[in-house]
Amino acid sequence: MSIATLTELLGIDLPVIQAPMAGVQVSAMAIAVSEAGGLGSLPAAMLGDDALRNELSAIRAGTSKPFNVNFFAHQPPVPDAAREAGWRDALRPYYAEFGASEADIPHGPGRRPFSAEVADVIEAFRPPVISFHFGLPDEALLTRVRSWGAKVISSATTVAEARWLAERGVDAIIAQGLEAGGHRGLFLSDDVGTQVGLFALLPQIVRAVRVPVIAAGGIADAAGVAAARALGAAGVQVGTAYMLCPEATTSALHRTALRSEGAAQTALTNLFTGRPARGIVNRAMRELGPISAVAPAFPLATAAIAPLRAKAEAAGSADFSPLWAGQNVSACREVPAAQITRDLAAGWAANPANAGS
């Protein structure tokens, strides 16, 4: 398959996908990017049925262009009381310091995997693109989303994961370089030592599969897009560069962190959800991690840290907040998402090296 066909495949004008970023954006961002000719994304894993319907209604009202809805495809863990107790023990000194109460720990997992129930909710909206993180849901669910014409994409963090996805018939693969912010998509291994920088990952995945490959991780501006194209990408997925846009719901504390010198210091941490994700190093990561063997399995780590995060944030502190960011925040600007999209796409046009290949 020609790598020049991503825009045709997805029905978009510009080969720029706005990365789904739960907690940082909802429909407004997706609408702005899709209207600009890229592919806007709605992160759905943290939305309940009503919120999901509301956001999808807003997108359908806001744009007639294609958009993407993103889900996690994890296996929900069996809750482990001993591990949960150990996690609460580790957090207790901070509860005392911030005056938080374990009575405020929310119930439920907080994030749900894609399921038949979720498919029931979204089917009426017929999202044109569905992206998954942490692999794929089962074949019956894939068949169902394809039944309304949705294209299916997912992230690979290794060549082996890319081959696994290609064998299961995905329409395109996101090569998620180690540089990327937020959750690592790894699913065939849980060893973060297996994770690969985009310069090495992208060309090897391009060579290993026959579907279009979307480059992600560390791409911040037109030059990054040109470089990704030179390495064989069919398009790019960019998150961090959008985080200061007016359409983002990024908190004031998170925005301040992104603008700070400290934003140069990111690390992979499992403290906030149970799975490794890249964020700006803060006190929790320094003192408890960044990787902790005590944190419960994804997504159960989130619950016990929530009251602490709330109290700290109320006191003006981001010490216990997930400050997701990639390794290149240099292009974060307070400009509309449409402008970020167009500026990125300019890098595609600037480098015709691989056109038609």
Add this chain to the structure above:
Amino acid sequence: MSIATLTELLGIDLPVIQAPMAGVQVSAMAIAVSEAGGLGSLPAAMLGDDALRNELSAIRAGTSKPFNVNFFAHQPPVPDAAREAGWRDALRPYYAEFGASEADIPHGPGRRPFSAEVADVIEAFRPPVISFHFGLPDEALLTRVRSWGAKVISSATTVAEARWLAERGVDAIIAQGLEAGGHRGLFLSDDVGTQVGLFALLPQIVRAVRVPVIAAGGIADAAGVAAARALGAAGVQVGTAYMLCPEATTSALHRTALRSEGAAQTALTNLFTGRPARGIVNRAMRELGPISAVAPAFPLATAAIAPLRAKAEAAGSADFSPLWAGQNVSACREVPAAQITRDLAAGWAANPANAGS
């Protein structure tokens, strides 16, 4: 300073530096690359005075073109008997398995930092370029190498390290992406979690300093060179792609590992020297690491593993050998180093996007 000036600065025709790779190449590789128009490198840290003189004599006899001599700039550690004993305890079961003897553990550190004594040895050869890893030697030594006209370059693994090197007047900076094989050049921190993928590292260093920036890590072919150029590189440094060349002294076991499926699995390990370096995952890394708190400080970890490595290799096993490799072995070919050099350089010409900028 224009980023187009690296070739002028170093007096070379092609903006391709062959990465110094101790244990894998000596003068023959450096001569071949320099004769092809790139910059060949001699890794000098493991060479005694006589060997260093011999290799430099060979280079001077083999080419009249510029070449690079590479040194480490570490502080030799104070030997720690307790830590050494702990390391030997950890290795003892393997000594028993392979019939190795602690009586065969070599004395001395094995690798030496650049020093006045080393400068005495090399001065007569007036190497045109000196590169350092792990920072820089003191100002007096830098003044001395500059006295014969040598250009000084060093590696940065973070933007902070690049600024540190620029403040000390280096002529060019190697942006060493996390993808790179062999020793990480990190020197302002010993936390491997600080290490950055080249896609994010390169453009941020280019923006932070005014000297030419050489991209390293994961660059395997012409497309990689074009991508590095798009991100602002003034040239590239490539190691892994040269490891199967006839001019390389890569062992048969190492060559077999590079050609295997397992070469896709690399990790950072401190087992073989005491400092984190990227190599193909083998039994030692799986069972003792890949990062061990027991391994003595660089370069002292090497000694006690040496008899084990020797016995294992004699038995046809690479279980205890450092199998240095970057995250992209896809371009390793058994072709002359001159051809690898020219093929890489073709990627520079193919992407004129940043010419003259």
